[in-house]
Amino acid sequence: MSDYRIETKCIQSGYHPGNGEARVLPIYQSTTFKYETADEMGKLFDLEESGYFYTRLQNPTSDAVAEKIADMEGGVAGMLTSSGQAANFYAVFNICEAGDHVICASAIYGGTLNLLGVTLKKLGILCSFVDADASEEELAKAFRPNTRAVFAETISNPALVVLDIEKFARVAHAHGVPLIVDNTFATPVNCRPIRWGADIVTHSTTKYMDGHAVQVGGAIVDSGNFDWEAHADKFPGLTTPDDSYHGIIYTEKFGKLAYITKATVQLQRDLGAVPSPMNSFLLNLGLESLPLRVERHCYNAQKVAEYLDAHDKVASVNYAGLPGDKYHELAKKYMPGGTCGVISFELRGGREAAVRFMDSLRLAAIVTHVADARTSVLHPASHTHRQLTDQQLEAAGISPGMIRLSVGIEHIDDIIEDLGQALAKA
C-alpha cells in the first residue's frame, strides 16, 4: 500500500514503468506468455513461482489495474473480474461451499439478491436476508453454525440505505466470519470500508470507476486482515490442502495473500470470468479521473435532491445528503465528502406518474445503467427488479412508484431544467 492520497493513487498506483518503458499502462492483448524452458513453465503451474502464462488466470494490464484498486481501498491484494456479478459470486464462493450459509443485508442490488437468494441455493449455499437497520442483537440471531460470511453494500442500489459498517463488522467478527462489502456506489473516493472493519471489498467497476459506460467489469480487494487460520474449521478451502494443486495450503503458502491467490488460481482457472486486457485499460483511464468525477456527481446530486425535495409533485426523496434523510448521520460518519450521484424518489402520482415523467425527459435517458457521466433514469419495479415479488421489493426498499435517478456530470442547470419540464407533464 502506498502512502499517497486517493487522488494520487488513482493516477499513480499499479503501474510503475522502468527506464525507457511506456509511460502509460500498455494493453497486453495476448492470451499467452513465452518461456525458455519446460521447467520454468512447470513451476508456474505448481504455484512454485509466480509469472504470467495464460490470460484466463492473470494478465499484466489487468493486474496493474487490480493493484491500483487494492491500493485505493487500502487492501493487500486485488483482482479483476469480467463483471460486478462475477466479483460478488467469487467473493462468496471463494469461502463457501455446499452446506454453508451466508447472511446478507436485504436492501441490495437486484442481481446480487438473485445471485445469493436463488442461484447460490442451487449450489447448496443458503442465504438469510436481514434488515441493514437491525440491532446487533437482531443481526446475531441470523447466524447459524454453518454461516461463513456477511454481505452488504456501503450504499445500497437502488434503495440508498447507508450501511453501518462498524456494526456489521463487529457482529460478523464476533461470529468468526468476514464482512464482505460491495462498495460500488460510494467508491473508495468517498468511503474505504476496510478502515471501518470490512474484510473483503467488491466492486462493479462498470459504474463510477469506469464512469463512461464503456466496459462491464468487477473487482475484489482483500484487506488481509481476516485471520482464516484462527477459524480454520470454517474455511477448509483456504486452510486445508488443495488437491488441484498437489496439496498446497493457501494460508500456509501465501499468508495474507491467501484469499486473492485462491480466487485467482482456482476460481479464475476453473470458472474463467476474466476481463479483457482492453477493458482493463479502459477502466484504468476511468480511474484516473474518478475523484474529479465523483466530486461533481455528488455536487450535482445534492442540488437535484434539494430541488426535488422542494417540488410539490414529489412525494419523497431518498438521498443521504439531505439533512432530513434517515441515513444522513451514518453518511456523515462514513462518507463525509459525499455519498454518490444516485437519488431515488417517488412522485405523488405513483407508478403512472413515474412512467409519464420518465417518458417526458429529454436530457436524462432511460437506460439500464447508473453511475456514468450521463444523467439517466430507471424504474426499478419494471426494470432491474422486475423479477421480484411485491414482498421482496418492499424488503429491498423499493416501492412501485420509485424512480432511480443517476445524476451525471453535465451542467447542473441543464439537469434541473430537464427535470422541471418533465415534472410539469407528470
Ligand SMILES: *Cc1c(COP(=O)(O)O)cnc(C)c1O
Ligand atoms: C451493477 C452492480 C452490480 C453488478 O455489476 P455488473 O458489473 O453489472 O455485473 C453489483 N453490485 C452493485 C452495487 C451494482 O450497482
